[in-house]
Amino acid sequence: MTASEWVRSTSLYRSVIRHGVGETNRNRSLIIFENLFLHVHPVKVREKTLRFTHTFWLGGITMASMIVLIATGILLMFYYHPSVPQAYRDMKELQYVVDNGIFLRNLHRWAAHLMVISAGLHMLRVFYHRAYRPPRQFNWVIGVLLLIFTLLLSYTGYLLPWDQLAFWGVSVGTNMARQAPLVGDTIRFFLLGGNIVSENALLRFYVLHCVMLPVVLILLVSVHIWRVRKDGGVQGPLESDGASS
Amino acid sequence: MPDHEDVLETDEGVSRRDFFTQAGVGACAIAAAGSALVTLDFLKPKVLFEPPTSFIAGTPLDFADGVVRFNKEKKAYVIGTSNGVYALSAVCTHLGCIARYKSDERLIACPCHGSRFDLEGNVTHGPAPRPLPWLDVTEDATGNLVVDTGIVIPRGKVFKV
Numbered sequence: 252m253t254a255s256e257w258v259r260s261t262s263l264y265r266s267v268i269r270h271g272v273g274e275t276n277r278n279r280s281l282i283i284f285e286n287l288f289l290h291v292h293p294v295k296v297r298e299k300t301l302r303f304t305h306t307f308w309l310g311g312i313t314m315a316s317m318i319v320l321i322a323t324g325i326l327l328m329f330y331y332h333p334s335v336p337q338a339y340r341d342m343k344e345l346q347y348v349v350d351n352g353i354f355l356r357n358l359h360r361w362a363a364h365l366m367v368i369s370a371g372l373h374m375l376r377v378f379y380h381r382a383y384r385p386p387r388q389f390n391w392v393i394g395v396l397l398l399i400f401t402l403l404l405s406y407t408g409y410l411l412p413w414d415q416l417a418f419w420g421v422s423v424g425t426n427m428a429r430q431a432p433l434v435g436d437t438i439r440f441f442l443l444g445g446n447i448v449s450e451n452a453l454l455r456f457y458v459l460h461c462v463m464l465p466v467v468l469i470l471l472v473s474v475h476i477w478r479v480r481k482d483g484g485v486q487g488p489l490e491s492d493g494a495s496s
Numbered sequence: 497m498p499d500h501e502d503v504l505e506t507d508e509g510v511s512r513r514d515f516f517t518q519a520g521v522g523a524c525a526i527a528a529a530g531s532a533l534v535t536l537d538f539l540k541p542k543v544l545f546e547p548p549t550s551f552i553a554g555t556p557l558d559f560a561d562g563v564v565r566f567n568k569e570k571k572a573y574v575i576g577t578s579n580g581v582y583a584l585s586a587v588c589t590h591l592g593c594i595a596r597y598k599s600d601e602r603l604i605a606c607p608c609h610g611s612r613f614d615l616e617g618n619v620t621h622g623p624a625p626r627p628l629p630w631l632d633v634t635e636d637a638t639g640n641l642v643v644d645t646g647i648v649i650p651r652g653k654v655f656k657v
Contacts, residue, residue, distance in 0.1 A: 423591040445544045446646075
């Protein structure tokens with residue numbers, strides 16, 4: 252009996268993972284749908300859909316950046332106070348004092364840029380492969396919502412360093428919100444928690460950025476990936492494309 | 497065997513079970529709507545610790561014809577004319593940058609996107625969509641001019657001194 256066979260024979264292991272190793276098709280299927288995190292994926296996929304040129308892995312890159320953002324974001328939260336002027340000092344402390352602070356902050360920043368860019372490219376890829384068509388039309392709608400929430404996360408994170416760029420970026424952005432007919436001023440007041448970009452605004456953007464928007468994003472991403480499975484897997488380039496053109 | 501539905505059915509055609517189901521769903525809907533309203537109200541700050549919007553601009557004697565003074569903290573221009581004093585917001589109506597007074601050209605220009613305003617706040621060059629708002633000017637008990645950036649008054653209403 253090898254060590255791995257012994258581990259698999261223990262009652263502890265059997266209580267967590269009930270299926271055997273992936274030597275049979277049945278077990279390979281069980282590995283996917285007996286796992287909470289994997290079961291949103293299809294049990295079987297066609298090999299060609301995994302090729303890079305099929306989807307350019309753009310959704311996967313977006314998802315990977317999201318995971319990087321959550322991991323680095325949670326670590327940054329350990330050093331960040333959403334208050335004036337402490338927020339700016341904490342940002343500088345992360346850059347110049349905290350070990351690896353500048354690495355984590357830059358990783359968070361670049362992953363944020365990558366997530367917005369790859370989400371946009373993913374949308375273009377889906378569009379040009381006509382993957383928004385039935386039966387995937389609802390998943391396109393989920394995708395549009397995901398893009399909006401990605402941009403909202405990007406925007407709310409912009410204020411948190413509390414430097415000049417952040418302050419004026421949010422001044423300009425909330426003045427745009429003010430231009431909405433009838434409710435513009437109310438939207439701005441609720442967003443900022445007041446009439447000016449101040450501590451209230453920083454705290455509100457912080458809560459939105461670190462709690463509310465990520466929770467919604469994770470829920471929508473779960474639905475999005477699960478729907479890929481339900482709608483018959485990813486839609487790559489159409490078969491006839493090569494032949495007809 | 498009697499029909500179960502007939503036993504429960506009332507004259508109006510609504511069974512007791514349906515009535516209670518609808519009453520329950522209705523009560524939950526009202527409670528949910530109430531919670532939403534209370535939450536929305538919760539999110540609206542009742543007391544704001546924002547700096548006051550009004551400031552003392554000086555005495556009427558400070559504002560002879562042609563004098564333009566800028567209050568950096570409150571982002572407002574106070575301008576003297578031959579028949580009185582008026583105040584202009586310095587916040588560009590395009591996207592909220594602070595527009596700067598150019599004394600040599602006698603105009604107010606925004607550094608962000610190039611909007612230009614004359615000294616009455618009218619747009620002379622885009623992209624600003626609206627003129628600079630006129631602000632409330634009053635005189636306090638000691639004879640000082642008080643400008644309130646939180647109160648916008650009709651254009652052309654000069655404070656007579």
